[in-house]
Amino acid sequence: MTRSHLCLLCLLLFLLNFAASEDEATTMYYLKSRLNLIPAGVNWSNPDHCKWDNVQCDANNRVTRIQLNEKGIQGWLYRDLGKLSELVVLEFFSNKISGSIPDLSGLKHLQILNLHDNLFSSSISLNLFSGMNSLQEVYLDNNPFHFWGFPVAITEATSLKILSLVNCSLAGTIPDLFSSETLPSLVSLKLSHNYLRGGLPESLGRSSLQQLYLDGQQPYLDGSISVLQNMTSLVEIDLQGNAFSGQIPDLSGLQSLRLFNVKENHFTGVVPPSLTGLKSLTVVNLTNNYFQGLMPLFDKSVSVDAITNTNSFCLDTPGAPCDPRVDALISIAESFGYPLKLAKSWRGNDPCNSWLGITCSGSNVTVVNLERQELTGTISPSFAKLTSLETIFLSNNSLTGSIPTELTTLPKLRTLDVSCVSQQYQRWCAKVQGKCDCGDYW
Structure with a gap:
């Protein structure tokens, strides 16, 4: 390649970056126009958007981070926010932003999406996770969305580690797509206080989850929890306030389990030694079920709630043998x-x-x-x-x-x-x- 060709290539790259930067500048100014920033004390008055408060850009003036958190900001997000193609972190949590979450599909560099505790009320786009193979953390908790189900495109977020969708009108059944083959990096799944129904999918037993929070569904999740016995990486389980039934499975393989909360379900049978014998446990809640046999005896280091107002233990003394x-x-x-x-x-x-x-x-x-x-x-x-x-x-x-x-x-x-x-x-x-x-x- 001749020197003139190299110069032409460099000029072309410069023009492309300049055009992309100008396009991003337009996107940022449209975003600014839709947010009420002055009462929040956020200064976005500089002509250069890369010098705005809580905004970071790379060497080519491409926006990589927008982090406006806990500012009480009102308004809504610009629909073409997905044009910020180099975005790595997008955070607007704990504000008063309403409307819809824009289509962010194709943001292949985005790692953190944190929009919890706002007033978003529209339905979630089915393409929300499309093309996001760098996405690691998602927090959409405590937003009054219209009822929505899991977007199948979540399987494209193969780097996802944390998915937190607490109290955000998530409805339907839990899809059978949480195995390590599909989402190999996922360690935390928090879906509490939604409208999920049905049972636990088989793929959970082939996951690497450490945290599983499914408490407080309306109407409820039900069926067996036998799949838990294969989830040997679990550290925290919260299933409170559902209609799970049957026995507690053999949990002897969950050697890192610290929290086990199955309060307010329909469990029956005896509390197995595979649970009481776990040395890692710190908190256990068995209240308001229909457990039978002797009241379980845990190590003194474990905080236990096993009130017998519905449980059918033969005696109120932990470890005391039954007739x-x-x-x-x-x-x-x-x-x-x-x-x-x-x-x-x-x-x-x-x-x-x-x-x-x-x-x-x-x-x-x-x-x-x-x-x-x-x-x-x-x-x-x-x-x-x-x-x-x-x-x-x-x-x-x-x-x-x-x-x-x-x-x-x-x-x-x-x-x-x-x-x-x-x-x-x-x-x-x-x-x-x-x-x-x-x-x-x-």
Whole structure:
């Protein structure tokens, strides 16, 4: 290449940078015209926008940072803000800016987008994350957006580390796209106080998340939380105020877990040793569920809230063993998947005290009558631990498997009714309006 060609190339690059700089200057002046900056004490009066308060530019006068935070600024953002193609940080948090968030797609250098605690009310663009492969942190908390769902374009933000969308009208189901294969850098996902529904996606179990906040959904998230047992990087879990149900899974692999908050859900079953044995725990909240069995005993260094106003612990003393009759019945409930109906009724340490389906003679359990309770699962061998049993009614449920041979050891058992317990016979019985005469088909 000759010297003249080099000079021409340099001139061309200069003109391109100059044109881009002029275009950015126009964008910045339009932005200025839409914001009420004077009452906020922000000086954007210099003819050179690179010398404005809280604005930074690179050597080519291209805007790289706009950080106007906690100024009480009113107004709205210019729609063509996406033309600031070298922008690295865009922050306007804790102001009173309204309207919509402009289309920022294609800002390939943007690393931080922080607009929390404003008055943005329009819907979020489906292209919000398009082309943002450098984006690392997003904070849109506490804005009164119109209802919106996760933009699928978030999968293009492959460098994303922190996604905080608390109290911002996010609605619908949680998409199944949070695996490390899709978002390899994501460590913090905060979606509290929104309108999410449904269950936890399977991809969470293949993520590297350290923080997962899903508390306070309206109406609620529900289903099992078994996916948590695979999230071995978790440090903080907050699921408070939902309708998650079933058991707490085996959490022994979560060796860094410090916060575990499942307050105000529908969990049943015993609190597993895999949770109480975690040495990393500092805060645990189990209040307002339907946990059963003994009240869990955590290390003294752990702050524990396990108030028993809905929980069904047998005793109020952590670690105190339950009556053997209670242990046997809780084990029976385990084979049925710890049904919520039983958890609500089987409270305290005396099964002869008005427990659903339990009849006693003195302190001896003589009858277990759980027919028509919509039970699923299998029949537990633990029935054999109730040696005074005379009658077991399990008819008209949806049980599977075989009758445990241990039941043949019960010395006083006279009646075992397991008729009409398969879904097939349930459907047949429904056709005759509940007049079930299926017989014992075991």
